[in-house]
Amino acid sequence: MDKREQLINTYIILLFGVLNLFCNEFNFLTINLRTLLLFAVTFVTFIYYVRQGTGPYNWKKLTRTDWLISGIMIITLICLIYRICTGIADVNQEIVLLAIGVMYFVLHKYEVDIRAVFGVLCISNYIVYAMMLLSYITKGWSSPLIKFLKGNGGATAWLLLGVAVTMLSYCTSRRRKLTVFYGIGMLLGSFLLFMEKNMTAILIIEGLIISLPFIFKPEKRFIKRVIEIFLCFNFLLCNMSLLTGYVEIFKGDMIYDLEVSVYMELVLAVAALAFFTLWDKHTTEEDEMDTRLPELLPFFQLVAVVAIIFIGALFTAVTRGSSVVLPDVMYKLLSLFILSIAEQNGIFYTIGERYGIVGAVAVMVLLAVIAIYCLRKPMEDTREQKLSKCIMVIYVVQSIFLKQTVLTTPLYAAIIIMYLKGTVEKERNVLDEADNSDTVL
Numbered sequence: 001m002d003k004r005e006q007l008i009n010t011y012i013i014l015l016f017g018v019l020n021l022f023c024n025e026f027n028f029l030t031i032n033l034r035t036l037l038l039f040a041v042t043f044v045t046f047i048y049y050v051r052q053g054t055g056p057y058n059w060k061k062l063t064r065t066d067w068l069i070s071g072i073m074i075i076t077l078i079c080l081i082y083r084i085c086t087g088i089a090d091v092n093q094e095i096v097l098l099a100i101g102v103m104y105f106v107l108h109k110y111e112v113d114i115r116a117v118f119g120v121l122c123i124s125n126y127i128v129y130a131m132m133l134l135s136y137i138t139k140g141w142s143s144p145l146i147k148f149l150k151g152n153g154g155a156t157a158w159l160l161l162g163v164a165v166t167m168l169s170y171c172t173s174r175r176r177k178l179t180v181f182y183g184i185g186m187l188l189g190s191f192l193l194f195m196e197k198n199m200t201a202i203l204i205i206e207g208l209i210i211s212l213p214f215i216f217k218p219e220k221r222f223i224k225r226v227i228e229i230f231l232c233f234n235f236l237l238c239n240m241s242l243l244t245g246y247v248e249i250f251k252g253d254m255i256y257d258l259e260v261s262v263y264m265e266l267v268l269a270v271a272a273l274a275f276f277t278l279w280d281k282h283t284t285e286e287d288e289m290d291t292r293l294p295e296l297l298p299f300f301q302l303v304a305v306v307a308i309i310f311i312g313a314l315f316t317a318v319t320r321g322s323s324v325v326l327p328d329v330m331y332k333l334l335s336l337f338i339l340s341i342a343e344q345n346g347i348f349y350t351i352g353e354r355y356g357i358v359g360a361v362a363v364m365v366l367l368a369v370i371a372i373y374c375l376r377k378p379m380e381d382t383r384e385q386k387l388s389k390c391i392m393v394i395y396v397v398q399s400i401f402l403k404q405t406v407l408t409t410p411l412y413a414a415i416i417i418m419y420l421k422g423t424v425e426k427e428r429n430v431l432d433e434a435d436n437s438d439t440v441l
Contacts, residue, residue: 004049008110011045013120015103015414020124023131023149023407030089032148035406039099046102065420066105073101093354096406100413107417114384114418118169119178121411122185125162129188136195137249153344154405156198157398161408163189163205164394168387171212171225179225183232190233194240195254198344199336200401202237204394209233210307213300215386221289223296227275231268238265263329275299340401347399367396370416388419 019037026033062070080094128149134142135150149155166186173179193201209230216222241256275296282295314334347367352360374389374396381389395412398404404412 005110007045007048008107008112011041011106012112012117012414014041014045016117016121016411017124020121020411021127023128023146024144025147030091031095032092032406034148035092035095035099038406038410039095039102042099042102042106046106049106066108069101069104073098076101092406096409100410103410103414104417107414108421111421112418114387114415115169115172117415117418118165118387121162121165122169122182125166125189126185129162129185129192132192133188136253149407152405153403154407156193156196156201156344157402157404158407159189159193159196160201160204160394160398160402161391161411163193164208164391167205167208167229168212168390170229171222172216172383172387174221183228186229187232187236190236191243194237195244195250197254197256197336198340198402199333200340200344201398203337204397205233206307207397208390208394210300210304212390213297215390216383218293218297219289220283220287220291220293223293224289227279231272234264234268238268257332260329260332271303274302344402346401347404350403363399367399371396373420385419388415391415392419 015038019034019041022034022037024033028036076094076097080091080098083091083094128146131142131145132149135146143150149158163186166182166189170179170182170186173182190205193205209226212226213223238261240254241258241261244250244254244256245258278296278299282293283291314330314337347363348360351363355362370392374393391412392415395416
């Protein structure tokens with residue numbers, strides 16, 4: 001491992017580990033401390049990155065992607081200078097964008113093990129989870145440490161990322177100790193996500209669970225892990241009415257409807273019965289854990305279809321103004337979904353409010369490009385690339401509905417940059433071939 005690789009590894013630990021712990025409201029000249037630290041760490045890493053090379057940074061070999069990022073950074077810098085000169089105090093977004101631009105030039109050349117990145121993030125999340133639980137248990141003792149996380153509406157998106165990462169790691173890990181580690185983290189993160197009571201975020205996780213068997217190879221070990229998180233996640237969700245209504249520690253912090261919980265648990269029991277019937281029919285104890293089980297995929301297809309029909313029935317009930325099928329329960333679920341969207345400002349609203357229609361269109365193009373990359377050649381991707389794609393899809397979906405802040409945006413940006421490394425390398429190889437051909441000529 002050379003010095004540059006060591007530097008990249010250190011930066012990953014700082015970004016996904018250390019900076020992830022700064023969830024407080026400390027500001028310096030109206031700039032959040034986390035924003036300043038993100039820019040400082042990224043910029044210093046870039047300076048050392050260039051100095052560790054064999055010479056100055058080769059601007060002659062910049063790819064089209066490199067030039068695009070450089071152009072965005074120049075525009076952002078102009079906006080930053082303008083806002084400072086006009087006395088506008090809030091410049092956090094501009095500094096974060098500049099940091100992400102510098103981050104691109106730090107990470108875009110090196111292959112980073114995404115599973116190691118997930119591990120660093122999970123370790124850091126454990127500490128924040130403990131602070132959040134202490135805040136509930138002690139009625140606010142650790143609230144100052146997580147004030148920024150809880151106060152600006154970004155806790156839901158941050159918890160969604162943490163739960164998704166632990167679920168993906170749990171399903172793809174082959175070491176028992178790591179499986180236990182990720183499983184506990186998944187349960188803690190899921191409980192805290194349920195305490196936010198955001199139905200949109202919960203549905204995104206449900207969609208991720210159902211889609212996993214179609215993204216990765218349907219091996220016996222993997223299918224077993226997926227159904228474990230499916231049952232654990234939903235069983236915990238069904239019992240939130242009991243935890244928040246009858247456990248003194250959480251009583252009064254959040255209210256879940258008992259009737260809705262009962263119906264959901266009945267549906268979960270039917271789904272579990274159907275799956276285990278198929279499991280006993282198509283597997284034996286003698287089967288190896290890496291045995292393919294494509295015959296179980298219809299179960300997940302059926303669950304996905306039923307979920308789509310049920311969501312359609314919810315909206316139909318509201319459109320018609322009445323429903324003869326579980327009217328109260330359906331209205332309660334739909335109201336939770338509507339309220340979860342209403343209380344969050346998605347990325348279009350946030351950027352549009354600041355930069356107008358130009359910013360909203362730019363964000364739309366960005367999300368469309370990320371979505372296109374996620375759809376390209378899914379069968380040829382490695383497991384690590386598929387893990388990155390899952391996070392990228394989650395980012396596209398939750399950006400539309402949930403508020404993105406400095407807590408989550410740099411983490412998503414780093415994962416997207418790591419995935420795009422292969423595309424940038426292809427552009428650079430084309431440039432190298434052109435240079436070599438000119439030399440020959």
